[in-house]
Amino acid sequence: MHLQFPYIIMIELIENAQQALANRTFFAAYPELPKAYAEGANEKAIDWLATQMNSPFNELLQVASAETVGDEASPYYNELLGITYPFYQVDELIQRANSAWDDWHYVPASERGRILVHALDRIKERFFDIAYATMHTTGQSFMMSFQASGPHANDRALEAISLGLSELTRYPAEANWIKPMGKFELNVKKIWKAVGKGIGVVIGCSTFPVWNSVPGIFATLVTGSPVIVKPHPGAILPIAIVVAELQKVLVEAGFSQDLVQLAADTKSNPITKELAENNNVRIIDYTGNSGFGNYIESLPNKEAFTEKAGVNCVILDSTSNLEGSIKNIATAACLYSGQMCTAPQNFFIPENGVRHAGGIASYDDVVLMLINNIKGITAEPKMVSGLMGAIQSLDTLYRVSVAAEMKGTVLLASETLTNEEFPNARVVSPLVVEVDVDNYDVYSHEWFGPIILIVKTKNTDHSIELAQKLAREKGAISCGAYTDNDEMTYHIADSMDKCYTPVAFNLTGPIWMNQNAAFSDFHVTGGNPAGNATFTDVNYIARRFAWVGHKIAQ
């Protein structure tokens, strides 16, 4: 073992995280602001990416491969990155994971936890590299790339490690079980071990390649199983750095690098199904579309953790701060051009308008304000680059053009925008369409990307009813609501409880319904069709291992 990071700090970090998790209060183990990092880190990272482009990614400690793959493209440069990664057959990956598993099985939970926290510390040193890698694969803005793939991802990983340690040490390792039998006693020594269920596969997505993957990676590792990371072919680099840092720390600590392997593939020759269906794979973490997610859930004898698609709604009832509210939801809709699983899509506005401090804003007024706010964002180059980022996938660009033809009235057409720093960046302004409430089939599926639907409802109860129906039938990961009334707050919360959808009420200022914080917000509830798991409840940890107990007569 050669862990330089002081043990005492690690233990403190884990304990603080456990405390925050139990109390659901704010906690940030990793600072969000770039200025908290080493001077020159930003410039170094820019240089690093320039050097890394058009070269093999050679940081992995996995054995050399015969083949290489890689067809990532930057949504900012609108060209291929030219980075290649080793390619392995599924059987090779499985065999090496199985070999690596045996040692790891015997490592006490606390030791596994310390090694993994040490890895987080090392990943922290790469936050700027990871940020630029994220930016140039996902199209996120630099700031979001830094936050989501850096500190927020590390916090989510620490959350998984912390809850993992709580659960793995929940019971004593052994106990003397004494049963009074009248004239004598039965004495039995009982011992228990938490045994990892087997090889885990983490299937990443193209938009949040780190944030959505690290919880599963660290949860599987801390609970004693090896993990194979299968990134989306369009966003490999950010998580490849994470895997490389993990491998380095594992090897330094005396373990096999194959406890975590990168399994890169291409769109044209995907290995995901073969990997997922392999009998040795017992745990699967998946983020992506619902069709493939349902297939993953249907595989027998696996613990599947899925985050699929949902249709997220905003319910406008009343507000003491109309301007702040509309500005907030317009920003929420524009954040990363709607390419978040938590982005609002359907805006339900009552036909009689929205009551506010100054009276009642009519339906038309509210729609106009929303559109003006969006126009305000797209007219401002700094907002375009800082908030909207670029479009990850050509499919999404295509979807925006198709969406303009949907049954409804286009209130704001989507236009090509310019990113001043990156003239070739794929950036378009949001499409806003008014859809008749009777055309449920139009607004009842996910229009992933910068596509905003406005639906005129009879009243707030009608809005709630639609939001419930959508959550039950199609899934929902988030919901926004604005009301100045305690009774209505309770009513909305209670209604959305019953379809397992979290609601963000009355957000104004620099906090948006799209955001779920580690240590306090469960991400996805697991109760509706948007997914069967959550970051991070106890199921997320405990389904990855089994308790095996033995009895020894004394």
Add this chain to the structure above:
Amino acid sequence: MHLQFPYIIMIELIENAQQALANRTFFAAYPELPKAYAEGANEKAIDWLATQMNSPFNELLQVASAETVGDEASPYYNELLGITYPFYQVDELIQRANSAWDDWHYVPASERGRILVHALDRIKERFFDIAYATMHTTGQSFMMSFQASGPHANDRALEAISLGLSELTRYPAEANWIKPMGKFELNVKKIWKAVGKGIGVVIGCSTFPVWNSVPGIFATLVTGSPVIVKPHPGAILPIAIVVAELQKVLVEAGFSQDLVQLAADTKSNPITKELAENNNVRIIDYTGNSGFGNYIESLPNKEAFTEKAGVNCVILDSTSNLEGSIKNIATAACLYSGQMCTAPQNFFIPENGVRHAGGIASYDDVVLMLINNIKGITAEPKMVSGLMGAIQSLDTLYRVSVAAEMKGTVLLASETLTNEEFPNARVVSPLVVEVDVDNYDVYSHEWFGPIILIVKTKNTDHSIELAQKLAREKGAISCGAYTDNDEMTYHIADSMDKCYTPVAFNLTGPIWMNQNAAFSDFHVTGGNPAGNATFTDVNYIARRFAWVGHKIAQ
């Protein structure tokens, strides 16, 4: 609310149970010995069953049904019990469960827990009735019927309630989340609610109709969902009493009886698949054969908790008490005529014999001792009635006759035995067959019933290897091992850890590998093909509800 059972005692009971659960130490909330109950209870129960036979079971508070069903038969009388139960269409059951759910959703966890513990107290008053109902449906001996369906089942239910309350109250109901933003703070009130996932169905088995069903019933109820109890058509009465008592307590507390409904059916007209496949059913608890269990696990969008079949082995290495060891495993194999999911089936004996305090007992000696011990049991009428009970199903009787034709050498033929009290009882002595180790296909599936296979292995490592292979490929719920050597104890435990199989070491005297105690033994690990769940780890509770969290800007 009209709960007579003092609240303070209930709270204490739950707290003691939680303590025992956390420490995995011995705890029995409900006394095992009949003498601890009211005088005359036994005689009253005998009279009760005599009156109940050939009559409708009219204790349920469910609405009257147009049809009735019932074709249970007593393995002791070898004739139909003639008891009928209301029959409902699946849609009726679902509709009523959904109606009942709404109220229950708002009841605080602690209140649900108190109501359910109160129900256990009322069930306790029926232990003798339940015992005779169990005896005359399952064929268990009276003592096993009393223990397994009475105190042990109530303890398992209390375990589920206790862990349920721990998990439901794991997080604060609300918290103030304050995020420092430099010059100002973000203030958000966050609230969380544990919401039951929806209607549960508990599918019972014919051999342990109460013990295997109450954990799921109480776990689903305490976590906030309604439950439909679908007993095996051959063993309805014991669990019908439990359901009736639950309904009475629920109605007294002001809730709908339909929070728990009995859904009896018949072998010829089963409703299980229609019930399980209903979209409103979100939670399924199942005990039974592997084929149907695999089907249950394959249903989409359900939380399935299965206990299926396994092949349990005994590994004989060495012992300081040869006689006590062989007597113990012979008894374990005879307990309820091998009709336990935890019963040992394959006895692995090394070709060089078993080392013991007095030297080495040859393979032949050990086999002879085992057979003599079995003969000793079957020759003793009190052991036949008290230990072996009767054969629940005609299928099992048939299986014994078929098993005599398996590829192997019959060392002890199965013969019809007599139960002195019940001359028509279906009782047969165990069949003992020596099977060649190379005939893996013969001993690699479950021979449910009084069928014991002896396999000569090269040595203990060979025995371990076979036990591992069987657990991995076919599942295992228990394993017995005898060794006087600490190193070998560790080696066996570690080997069986890796195939998720609990081992009982060196049991002698009145404790058998078939038994799993509440509050300390996990029943089924969930890690091998014998089942995907366990009584009672945190998954068993937490998969039944989802956390929904809301944020309210302050």
